Amino acid sequence: MRRIIAATALVCVMGIALAQSAAATRDSRPLAIPGGQGTITSNTWRTTGNGSITGNTRQWEYQVSAEYAGSKAVQRLRATWYSGASLKNSASMDVGIGASGITVGISNAWQNGRTHPKYWENTNGARNSSWRSNIVVAPQAFYLNDTIFIANTALVKLASDARTFQINASA
Helix, strand or coil: CHHHHHHHHHHHHHHHHHHHHHCEEEEEEEEEECCCCEEEEEEEEEECCCCEEECCEEEEEEEEEEEEECCCCEEEEEEEEEEEEEECCCCEEECCCCCCCEECCCCCCCEEEECCCEEEEECCCCCEEEEEEEEEEECHHHECCCCCEEEEEEEEEECCCCCEEEEEEEC
C-alpha cells in the first residue's frame, strides 16, 4: 500500500512539474562579444496560450532580462521590450509599466498593434537587468487567438569598449 501511495505521489508531482514547464514559452539568445570580452544574453519568457480571462480582460505573465557573463566592468546594461497582438474595435493592450499601452482604431478588421517600448537599465555595474509583470488586453473578446508575442533587446556597454552590443529574443 505504501508503494502505491508513494508511486501515486511521484506521478502527481511529476505531472505538476510537466504542466508548469508546458505553461510557458521562452527564448534565450546569447551573443559573444568580440575579443573574448564575454557574452550578452537576451531572455524572454511569457505564459502560453491565449491568456487567462479575468472579468473583461485577458492576461499573460512575462519576464525579460539582459545578462552579461564575462570579466569586464559593465557601464550600462539594459533590457528593452514591447508586446504585440492582433486586436480590433478599439481594444487596448498594456505591459504594466508607465504609459506603455496602445489602443487600436475603431474597426471590425483585425489590426496588428504593439505597445510602446519600455526598458529597465542598470548603470551601477550590475550584470543582470530584468523586469517581470503582466500583459493585459481589454476587452478580452477583441484579441485574435494565438497572436500574442513579447520581444526583448538586451544591450551592454562595457567600460573598456566604446561600442555597445545587443541581441534580441522573442516569445
